[in-house]
Amino acid sequence: MKFKSLAIAAAGSAAALGGISITVAHHSFASEFDANRPIELTGTVREMRFSNPHSWIYVTVTTADGEEEWAIEGAAPNALLRRGFSRNSLPAGTEIHVRGFQARDRTNRASGTRVTLLEDGSQLFVGSTGIGAAPGAETGGE
DSSP: OHHHHHHHHHHHHHHHHHTOOOOOOOOOHHHHEEEEEEEEEEEEEEEEEOOSSOOEEEEEEEETTEEEEEEEEOOOHHHHHHTTOOTTSSOTTOEEEEEEEEETTOSSEEEEEEEEETTTOOEEEOSOOSTTOOTTGGGTOO
């Protein structure tokens, strides 16, 4: 009887696990961003959002035609935390200079590499590293 209960439990677990399909919605740099479209922006942080799988920096950039809103994708929050960056590192109103690569669809979205705080010149590499990362990611976006 004990064996039968164990067999039923094992079969039920296998059926449950076999029915689970895990989908990962992550992307490589090249699928979303264009290595041939480097950008440099200077603007004001509107919001810094720590979310998985990537963090986002929303920046207002003033141009000759008015203001543009840009969304800058950064590394995962955990990676930024390991680099000494916190969710309070870029409060709204902070003036920054961003280097990165524009989205393939040419919208105001980019994969960030280097962020420089204009107030004190401090820099942070915000890009992802490893396979599928932006060009120069192994050297901190240089």
